[in-house]
Amino acid sequence: MKKLLFMAAAAIAVAACTTQKQAEPEKTKAQQLMERLDTLRQKGIMFGHQDDPFYGLTWEYQNDSSDVKNTCGDYPAVMGFELGGIEMGDVKSLDSVPFTKITEEIIAHHQRGGIITISWHPRNPLTTIEGGGLAGQKFPEGTAWDVSDTTVVKNILEGGKKYDLFQTWMQRLSDFLATLKTPEGEKIPFMFRPWHENSGSWFWWGEKLCSVEEYKALWNMVQDKLLNDGFDNIVWAYSPGCQENLTAERLLDRYPGDDRVDVLGLDGYQWAPEGKDAFIAQGKQNLEVLCQVAQDHGKIPALTECGLKNLTDPTWWTSTLLPTVENYPISYLLVWRNYKEEWFGPSPSKPDAQYFVDFYNNDKTLFLNEIK
Numbered sequence: 001m002k003k004l005l006f007m008a009a010a011a012i013a014v015a016a017c018t019t020q021k022q023a024e025p026e027k028t029k030a031q032q033l034m035e036r037l038d039t040l041r042q043k044g045i046m047f048g049h050q051d052d053p054f055y056g057l058t059w060e061y062q063n064d065s066s067d068v069k070n071t072c073g074d075y076p077a078v079m080g081f082e083l084g085g086i087e088m089g090d091v092k093s094l095d096s097v098p099f100t101k102i103t104e105e106i107i108a109h110h111q112r113g114g115i116i117t118i119s120w121h122p123r124n125p126l127t128t129i130e131g132g133g134l135a136g137q138k139f140p141e142g143t144a145w146d147v148s149d150t151t152v153v154k155n156i157l158e159g160g161k162k163y164d165l166f167q168t169w170m171q172r173l174s175d176f177l178a179t180l181k182t183p184e185g186e187k188i189p190f191m192f193r194p195w196h197e198n199s200g201s202w203f204w205w206g207e208k209l210c211s212v213e214e215y216k217a218l219w220n221m222v223q224d225k226l227l228n229d230g231f232d233n234i235v236w237a238y239s240p241g242c243q244e245n246l247t248a249e250r251l252l253d254r255y256p257g258d259d260r261v262d263v264l265g266l267d268g269y270q271w272a273p274e275g276k277d278a279f280i281a282q283g284k285q286n287l288e289v290l291c292q293v294a295q296d297h298g299k300i301p302a303l304t305e306c307g308l309k310n311l312t313d314p315t316w317w318t319s320t321l322l323p324t325v326e327n328y329p330i331s332y333l334l335v336w337r338n339y340k341e342e343w344f345g346p347s348p349s350k351p352d353a354q355y356f357v358d359f360y361n362n363d364k365t366l367f368l369n370e371i372k
Contacts, residue, residue, distance in 0.1 A: 242268030
């Protein structure tokens with residue numbers, strides 16, 4: 001009798017657990033990506049490269065090509081894509097990449113098991129030529145780097161003279177992001193990193209171009225628009241620039257809030273070969289602060305941009321970058337694009353290739369085949 005009662009009670013318990021499990025809401029694509037980012041950073045630091053599948057130092061638009069893959073035999077774990085120009089209805093991005101090609105490569109990298117991060121450098125809505133792009137203008141007039149007017153953000157917020165225009169721009173962004181689906185129609189999860197390097201003043205949303213309140217309102221406006229449009233597949237990344245003697249207060253100066261940020265990052269470059277020691281020292285100090293703040297706020301830390309232009313020190317991968325990052329629990333690091341006169345990633349045709357292979361083989365670094 002006791003055995004029968006126990007079996008009956010067990011059956012009821014199992015049924016209750018099953019019902020509870022069935023009642024649990026399914027995780028969104030964004031939540032799934034967040035869990036993946038957090039799990040993988042326990043294993044190592046993912047390597048990322050901007051515009052990786054589009055062009056390299058000696059090629060353009062070759063199927064399944066990549067300077068990273070051609071150097072070490074594996075794709076980067078993370079690929080970065082840029083959407084500047086989508087707001088104008090342009091056919092190509094500000095890096096002259098067709099938006100149809102961007103969609104194709106985002107889908108391809110997702111299907112091979114990779115992770116996507118997207119940046120957006122929209123043009124200056126006060127100075128760009130509406131309906132005519134940048135025709136006849138000299139860089140940076142009309143671009144994201146045009147800081148000739150300090151009221152851009154103010155003028156695209158509600159009540160501003162460019163508010164309606166920017167609503168159109170956001171809709172075009174939304175329309176493009178809606179194309180990021182698998183052939184089966186599933187949304188592709190991705191990190192979105194708008195309004196980055198806001199601690200500097202070289203973009204129209206920079207520190208000296210808007211108040212703290214205006215910056216946060218800008219962030220919220222874009223985020224609310226995309227969330228209202230149903231994008232539950234976006235992981236939101238906030239990334240000011242690396243700074244001398246960074247503090248937690250400084251890092252969080254324009255932070256939109258814990259309810260609006262998932263990944264907490266920093267952008268930091270070494271701009272001269274002789275700056276190696278300074279880069280390492282500042283990088284370590286900044287990453288120490290970043291990782292502590294991320295832990296305190298329940299966020300995932302990352303080095304969202306970094307690099308040494310043209311790899312003027314061929315040993316940079318193992319002599320500088322690796323020692324800077326290897327002891328910090330960041331999710332990934334991303335170097336900028338390889339493009340003719342200006343490159344930040346490896347190339348089999350350059351002296352840094354052998355050192356990049358050593359970087360690839362290090363137990364601390366993760367590439368595509370290690371995250372599938």
